[in-house]
Amino acid sequence: MTRTETTARAGEDLSADSSPTGQATTAIAAFMRQFKGFRDDVHQKFQQQEERMTKLDRNSLRVARPHLASAAETEAPHQKAFAAYLRSGDDDALRGLELEGKAMSTVSGDGGYLVDPETSETIRSTLAGAASIRQIANVVNVEATSYDVLIDQSDLGSGWGDETSQAETGTPQIERISIPLYELSALPKISQRLLDDSAFDIEGWLAGRIADKFSRAEAAAFVTGDGSDKPTGFLTHTIVANGSWSWDTLGYVATGADGAFAGANPGDAVIDLVYALGARYRANGTFVMNSKTAGAVRKIKDLDGRFLWSDGLAAGEPARLLGYPVLIAEDMPDITTGACAIAFGDFAAGYTVAERPDLRILRDPFSAKPHVLFYATKRVGGDVSDFAAIKLLKFAAS
Known part of the structure; x- marks a missing residue:
C-alpha cells in the first residue's frame, strides 16, 4: 500500500468518525x-543484500581455494580415467585429458599413458624409503635425456692485499659430468578376474608391484651398474690406494688383512677410513655396507672394550658407527679378499640420481592371456658426481 x-x-x-477519539x-x-x-x-x-553477499562469498572461496584442493579437483578426473583404463582398457577418457596443461598422450609407437598422480606419488615415496643409495644421494628431476653436473675440483688461490695491490688467484678447474638417463621398466601381471572385481584396489596393487621392481633394479645399478643401458654404480669406477688418489678414481683404505679385518685393533681400519675423507665431506658422512658386513662390524670393540657400533635410539633412526649413520645396502659386496665391502662418504655430494618425474603404463591384454600385463616405464640415471666425496674400505693386506 x-x-x-x-x-x-x-x-x-x-x-x-470525526470525534477526537475516533480520529x-x-x-x-x-x-x-x-x-x-x-x-x-x-x-x-536485506534479503536481497544477503543473497548477493552469499554469492560473493562463494566466488571468493572458489578463487581462494587452497592449491591442494584445486589439485585434487584436477587429479580426480585423471585418476578415474586411469582406473578405467587399467580395469577394462577403455582409454577414451584418457585421450585428450589434460593435467597441468599436458595432454595424456602416447610416448611412442608402443603407446602408454601417464600414471595418475596418487599412484605415482606412492611409487615415488616407496623408492625414496627403500634401502638404496637413493636415500642418501642427490636426487634431481629433469626433463631432458641427460643431466650435467659441473664440479670445481680445484682449490682457488687466495692472498692478502692492500689498497694498492691485489693478490692473484688461480684459474678454477671445472669438470663436467654428464649423467644419461636410461629406461627402467617393470612388467606386473594380473588376472582379468581380479580386474573385474570392483573391491580390488588395482591402483594400490600396481603401485606396490612397480615400486618393488624399480627399487631392486635401482639399488643394484647405483652400486654396481656398468653404465650400459643402466646407471653407473660408484663401485664400477677405478679404485686406487688413497695415497695415489686422483680425479676420476675412488680412493681406498686397506684393512691390513686379506678378506678380513686385521687381527690386532681391527677398528683402526674403520677409523682410518673416516679420516681419509676430507673434513668438508666428513660432516655429512654415511657408512654403506650389506647385512653380512654389518654383522661383522658390530662385533668390533675399541681398546676400552666399547663397541664401535650403536643401534638407533628411536624407531626408524639408522644405526651408527663411530657416530656416523649406517645405510644397509644389500648390493654391496660381502667381505672377501680384495672386496671393497664398506663405503664411507658424503653421498649427497658424491653421487647424483637424475630422473624424469613421469611414469607411464601400457596395458597389454594379449601377450599373456588370460592374464593382463602392465608395461611400466620411467627414465633414470646415476653416477658419481664428486670423486673426492666417497672413500672405500678394501679387505686386503695393502
Missing part, C-alpha cells in the same frame, strides 16, 4: 499500516 493510498484511507476513516484511533491504525509496509520493504532489501 502506497503512502497516498494510506493517506486517502485515513481521510475516509476520519470522515467516518486518534484512525491515525494510529494508518501509521501501523504504513510502518508494516516500510518494515516489509526493508526486510526484502
Whole structure:
C-alpha cells in the first residue's frame, strides 16, 4: 500500500468518525499500516543484500581455494580415467585429458599413458624409503635425456692485499659430468578376474608391484651398474690406494688383512677410513655396507672394550658407527679378499640420481592371456658426481 493510498484511507476513516477519539484511533491504525509496509520493504532489501553477499562469498572461496584442493579437483578426473583404463582398457577418457596443461598422450609407437598422480606419488615415496643409495644421494628431476653436473675440483688461490695491490688467484678447474638417463621398466601381471572385481584396489596393487621392481633394479645399478643401458654404480669406477688418489678414481683404505679385518685393533681400519675423507665431506658422512658386513662390524670393540657400533635410539633412526649413520645396502659386496665391502662418504655430494618425474603404463591384454600385463616405464640415471666425496674400505693386506 502506497503512502497516498494510506493517506486517502485515513481521510475516509476520519470522515467516518470525526470525534477526537475516533480520529486518534484512525491515525494510529494508518501509521501501523504504513510502518508494516516500510518494515516489509526493508526486510526484502536485506534479503536481497544477503543473497548477493552469499554469492560473493562463494566466488571468493572458489578463487581462494587452497592449491591442494584445486589439485585434487584436477587429479580426480585423471585418476578415474586411469582406473578405467587399467580395469577394462577403455582409454577414451584418457585421450585428450589434460593435467597441468599436458595432454595424456602416447610416448611412442608402443603407446602408454601417464600414471595418475596418487599412484605415482606412492611409487615415488616407496623408492625414496627403500634401502638404496637413493636415500642418501642427490636426487634431481629433469626433463631432458641427460643431466650435467659441473664440479670445481680445484682449490682457488687466495692472498692478502692492500689498497694498492691485489693478490692473484688461480684459474678454477671445472669438470663436467654428464649423467644419461636410461629406461627402467617393470612388467606386473594380473588376472582379468581380479580386474573385474570392483573391491580390488588395482591402483594400490600396481603401485606396490612397480615400486618393488624399480627399487631392486635401482639399488643394484647405483652400486654396481656398468653404465650400459643402466646407471653407473660408484663401485664400477677405478679404485686406487688413497695415497695415489686422483680425479676420476675412488680412493681406498686397506684393512691390513686379506678378506678380513686385521687381527690386532681391527677398528683402526674403520677409523682410518673416516679420516681419509676430507673434513668438508666428513660432516655429512654415511657408512654403506650389506647385512653380512654389518654383522661383522658390530662385533668390533675399541681398546676400552666399547663397541664401535650403536643401534638407533628411536624407531626408524639408522644405526651408527663411530657416530656416523649406517645405510644397509644389500648390493654391496660381502667381505672377501680384495672386496671393497664398506663405503664411507658424503653421498649427497658424491653421487647424483637424475630422473624424469613421469611414469607411464601400457596395458597389454594379449601377450599373456588370460592374464593382463602392465608395461611400466620411467627414465633414470646415476653416477658419481664428486670423486673426492666417497672413500672405500678394501679387505686386503695393502
